[in-house]
Amino acid sequence: FCRLVPVAAAVVLAFVQPPLAQAATASERAAPEPPSLMDAQLFYEILLGEINAKGADPATGFALLLDSARRTNDSRLYQRAMEIALQARSGDSALQAAQNWRLAQPESREANRYVLQILLALNRVSDSIPALQRELALASPTQKPQLLAAIPSLYGRVGDRALAARVVEEALEKEERDPEIAGDAWAAVGQLRLAAGQTPQALEAAQAGLKLQPGSEAPVRLALQIMSPKTPGAEALVKGYLDRYPQKGEMRIAYARTLLDAQRYAEAQQQLVTVTSNQPELAEAWLILGALQTEENQQPQAQKSLERYLALAGAQAPGEARQRGLSQAYLSLAQLAEKRQDYAAANDWLSKIDSPSLLTTARTRRAAILGAQGKVDEARALLKSLPTGTPSEARTRLMAEVQLLRSQKAYEEAMQLLDTAVQASPDDTDLLYDQAMMAEKLGRFDQMEKLLRDIIAQQPENQNAYNALGYSLAERGVRLDEAHQLVSKALELAPNDPFISDSLGWVEFKRGRLQEAIQILDKAFQTKPDPEIAAHLGEVLWVAGQRSRATAIWRQGLTLGRDNETLQDTMRRFNVKP
Template identity: 30%
Template sequence: MNVLATTALLSALLLSACANTDPTPVKVTPTQRPEESAAPNRELSAGLLYGILVSELAVQRGGALAAAPAYLELAKETSDPRLARRAAELALSSGNLNVADEALALWEQQMPDSLLAKQQRVMVLWREGRIAEAEQRMATQLQGADISRAASLFMHVTPLLPRQADPQAAAAAIERLSQQFPRLPEAHFAQAVAAATLKDEAAVERSLDTLAELAPRWDLPVLWRLDAVRKQSPDLALAFLEKELKRRPRAGAELQLAHPRLLVGLRQYEAAREGFATVLKQFPHHPDARYALGILAFQLKQYDEADQHLRAALEAGYVDGPFVRLTLGQLAEERKQLEEAKTWYQAIGKGRHYNQAQARLAAIEVKEGKLEAALARIEGLENDVADPIELLLLQSQLAREAGANAKAYQLLSRGIKQFPAAATLYYERALLADRLNRSHDAERDLRRFLRMKPNDVQGMNALGYTLANRGQRLPEARRLIEAALQQQPTNPMILDSMGWVLFRQGKLKDALSYLEQAYEQMKDAEIAAHLGEVLWRLGQRDAARQIWEEAKQRDPEHKVLQETLRRLKP
């Protein structure tokens, strides 16, 4: 893991640590800032007011980098710790560590008892990589500090450790500082992070062993370590987490949920379901556990159970409620409950899932024979979708689903007039032209597409297949398909095309090899039609009939399959 990624992860985990059981209680202090009482009794002059207003306007316009030095000058002029603090805050937020260091020094000078100023000064020294100075100042602050103060210092330093140019020196400094608090969990966590930066796995494990004893209900260190191990190997991550959970029987929900989530990643779905169910027994209303069980049940086509869990997740306040409603709508569609599906989709307001919900409503309208209403609904998304070509493609897809191929062709033709440089529109129109038996138009659009996107795999395969299907220019068709296959040698659709062009060239045994590979990867009716025809021509008629029968059971209305069976009369 690189330094930036590690730092970002640590920062995110530390910010979310409040969701776990903290090992060290944090004291709540009054909200009034001590700088108010320490501020000098000075009139607000016109010059001072102007300087503050100009600086704040700069901040509002994204100019914190320029405002920080201005505030620093005002703080020097007025000896006002409030201005020094503001200068430090702006300098830190904009990454100007030199100004931050100077502002913090001035703030500390004006308020020698400010623990916050002292702490921020230590953080700046760590961020600048001035480890010796940072250690000295932090050691001074730790002397006589209570547990809460010490914990806060270590937790603020921890995300900065992976950034250090001299990680060896940083790790040594953290180890020395930790000696003042040998049973402070935050200190041991800092040591673990420092050791990980050095790739000292043994030291990391020792720190985690200590943390399991001192803070068995603190999930953060385990989640941090789990992320690193998972990047090495999901199996290693699973073994690591199972070990940690055994010695942390009262771990929080997030850590316990990590176990079945890993199992999902490893495609151990039944074990994952058991894991989520176990978490749910301990946390009966946990929305994430409910949601996961609902999704797994949906995938396994256990629709009643899926519906129950997804509704419960919504009631428990799952973080992405619109997505749960979208899923419940899709679930209702699977159960042929279209009115209920529409209710779920209509409940999704403007936002990330709105367009998808509207697309599903349009698809239902197509099923109900309301194609024009569906097209109008998509047209109404014009202000919500940045790409108008995306809307055109969606409308043509709806028309195809309604069996209105000519209408779909018309929509794409209109789009091409409006967006003549949109290569995707030519490709989609070519596929429709082929369906409409306008093979010359299909060839024309595919050649235009390939001029715009040379060597595109889909385009080369589509043109090669179109030519092969017509039995025309077979050497060119084969060259195109071979070029596509070179880029994607395991793509079943291209393997099918290769088998079909070889069949057209009379090379039946070579064709059979490619078609068998394609069918093994994807049990598609068109591939089955081609494979069956090759087997039929080779005299393996029982095998051909078996392939066709399997395909008929899966997709009895497939046009290529039907045409093949009508022609060969098996």
């Protein structure tokens, strides 16, 4: 009994104390202030209810607390009754308490929210329609967009996702016709349709929302999620919106990010240049543009973009987002300095990184710099100091060491590390893929092929495995028809990947189809200027008799990556000087 008294006393004290400012606004709470004193019978009932709830009879405790809540009309006691029911795993009793609370305080959004959430937890999805409609009715006009945006998450745990989409569509019938919030309403429906695998219907929802509320961003953000080669209407919606509202810089940035995810780098860069031209004050656009230009080896442009970001970020208020953005910029600037072989400057930039999420990345870059300077033992010692407290941290350290050893052509040591890692995680396809690539470096082609086919068996849509196997066969000039089938499958899975297009062009070259190879490789190089693609395109051009253009392509490739082994070997074979 003594163990339970402090708990009961805390509830009683909370009840008799004057109300404090809480999450719900005054308009959401219709209950009167509790009296400063309570009668003995009520005090005893609450105390007894708590004792029963903590003891062997939670049902009695629930009944006593719910009765006290009804007598006092106090929201905290209704909430406590619900807690007791939920702790006893009695969803129906929790729903009873929430419904009693809502009946007693019909203007309370908090009470209605509990009813809605408990109905969904009990999988009474269809029964949730009135509660969802009431929640919207109680919300102010300024609150409704945020509430509508939260609906997909609220219904996200419903097992029957198609049912969830239908229920929400029915519940939002009024909002779907309201030109002030139709875009937000249809976007919520579309999100649930998308979660249910109904992609065409999700796009229809986005289109309906934007038609009724042309300026709404919610349907456009939904369309960005839907964007794929199979749903061209989604991108058409996004482009049309940006044509009508060219000053929507943040939306254009979101579009650029989607293009980057689709590996459509040139188009993404075009969108970012448009943002920085129209709204140069948007710091985020400069940061993404600078990072992209760094990856595309546009070093002078990247330096300017990142410096512009730093100038804009300096005027921002301190915070986690600013810290993370600055650290990303420092990382890109370090990468640029590293490409110039200015290792002192690279380390200076890395030393500025203080975002926790990028500290490990900074240290791995420091190790890579040490490796490039021939200080391999120091580099490995630095990597050994990386944290390994979580599986993710252990994986990061392992792969950094493997990459270091690969850069030093210590393939056997790298393979030993990967073998140990695969023994511990035999179903990790990423590790299997790295192991396969290392087996190829060691000339163990049978092992490489077995590993890649194991990956394909486990993940039939792993484009990298198809591509690597097809490219390897072509590179060795064996089973070329099979190589073509494999790389074509990879390109079907990732149609915008320029490196897979490079593989296909190389396969066509090995099959003697020079013009087809030139066409494919030319397009791949335009999409992604890369030294490896330059090596392949140049070789095909040379064999096709276009030697001056081949030489120009190779020299352009050198500006993108002078240390690329494939490019160096190719130029050496054809006696072309850098």
